[in-house]
Amino acid sequence: MVASQVAGPASETPQRGRWRWALAAPVIIASMLTVLAAATPGGNTPLIIAAVPAWLLAFCLWVTFLVIRRYRRSGWAYLLPLAGGLVFALVSSGTPLRVAFAMSEPALTTYAAALPEQEPWIFHEEQAGVFAIDQARRWNGITELRAKNSGGMLEQCGFAHVSAERVQELGTPQITHLTGDWYAVCIDFD
Secondary structure, eight states: OOOOOOOOOTTOOHHHHHHHHHHHHHHHHHHHHHHHHTTSTTOBHHHHHHHHHHHHHHHHHHHHHHHSHHHHTSGGGGHHHHHHHHHHHHHHHTHHHHHHHHHHHHHHHHHHHHSOTTOOOBOOOEEETTEEEEEEEEETTEEEEEETTBSOTTEEEEEEEOOGGGGGGGOOSEEEEEETTEEEEEEEOO
């Protein structure tokens, strides 16, 4: 039995196709890390730290490919600016956080309803939907949940379940309405 070899166009040799993956892989990884980091209130710090070098590597490879004449005219040379623009537009719109919250809202609501009233902060890690909650409290009809690894060094972020007329009682300057009585909140410690 003889196996026939399938050959692509002459211009598409395996060696020429490898450079595409050399540029595409860091862009794909950086894009995924950035979108996943933005899916947490205030951003997921470890993922942000990982995304920065991935974007820098992708940028360095992109500049290298622009210097080489035969790759400069390829449509792949537009991959990094296009992907970067789309990812940062997506992140700026808040879509990753809203999608992650929509998937997790039933679990967060159940978790919030199960917390005892008038309790101090509970420091216990629990998974609620796609979010890891490491601090929680319910007081005077307001529920606050802190997401693990969210925010920065001097910031804690999470969710608050509170009626619209009582939002100011949270005492935090960074409040983003998500749905109904749910808000994304960040507290600065600086």
